[in-house]
Amino acid sequence: MKPKKNLIPAFSSSLIVLVILLALTAPTAAARKDPADKEMERIDNAIAALKDLTSIPDKGIPVKLLQKCSGIAIIPGVIKAAWGVGGQYGKGVIVLKSEAGVWSDPVFIGIYGGSVGWQIGVQRADLILVFKSQMTVHNVANGKITLGADASATAGPVGVTAQADTDIEFKAEILSYSKSQGLFAGVSIKGAAIEIDKDANRVFYGNPGIRADDIFSGQDIKAPAQVQELKELLAKILKSS
Numbered sequence: 001m002k003p004k005k006n007l008i009p010a011f012s013s014s015l016i017v018l019v020i021l022l023a024l025t026a027p028t029a030a031a032r033k034d035p036a037d038k039e040m041e042r043i044d045n046a047i048a049a050l051k052d053l054t055s056i057p058d059k060g061i062p063v064k065l066l067q068k069c070s071g072i073a074i075i076p077g078v079i080k081a082a083w084g085v086g087g088q089y090g091k092g093v094i095v096l097k098s099e100a101g102v103w104s105d106p107v108f109i110g111i112y113g114g115s116v117g118w119q120i121g122v123q124r125a126d127l128i129l130v131f132k133s134q135m136t137v138h139n140v141a142n143g144k145i146t147l148g149a150d151a152s153a154t155a156g157p158v159g160v161t162a163q164a165d166t167d168i169e170f171k172a173e174i175l176s177y178s179k180s181q182g183l184f185a186g187v188s189i190k191g192a193a194i195e196i197d198k199d200a201n202r203v204f205y206g207n208p209g210i211r212a213d214d215i216f217s218g219q220d221i222k223a224p225a226q227v228q229e230l231k232e233l234l235a236k237i238l239k240s241s
Helices: 008-025 037-054 063-068 134-141 159-164 198-205 212-217 225-238
Strands: 071-080 088-096 107-112 124-131 144-146 153-155 174-180 183-186 193-196
Touching: 037 071, 037 088, 037 124, 037 198, 037 225, 063 225, 071 107, 071 134, 088 124, 088 134, 088 225, 107 198, 107 212, 124 134, 134 144, 134 193, 134 212, 153 183, 198 212
Parallel strands: 153 174
Antiparallel strands: 071 088, 071 124, 088 107, 107 193, 124 174, 144 193, 174 183
């Protein structure tokens, strides 16, 4: 009777080969989907909306207003709800400007309901809200505000005439603007609610207990590179006057 062959070495070799193949074909950590991809995209969209703003300086938001403001919200791609439903829906970011003119890291927000003075035929537009006081920005951070109820809001001035007005002032707590189909204009918003997107902030900053005011103050914040690009672009706009 022939002795049985020892199958252990052959089995071990096959297992080693299988492990190596799995290691080579498995996606690396960098290749796996980042849980903050959606938030990264929102930052990129906000940057793109701001770049559009700088491409039309003679018809955009007066730089003097931005220099006087205490914060700005950028909400790209706000969608007008279907006929019969009413309201609007969009997600974006809000940043606070310090008295020294330094911009904070972005806080993720959403805007819901209400009515926007849409142009005829427009179903989607970028919204930009310019805040007069830090108090209003902090009110957003501490809960939900309704435009026109908790804070006065009106269509902001645009164009060469407004740019040239050295005494230009805020006519309301929030000035609102819309850009769609290549056209930029002040737009009225009534009854729309702005609230903090807590889940997006937790995911983007990797901190389950983070608060909007923590982000505004820069407290223990480790932000991705896109954040610096956004802040540098805002600083550039302020210096363009």
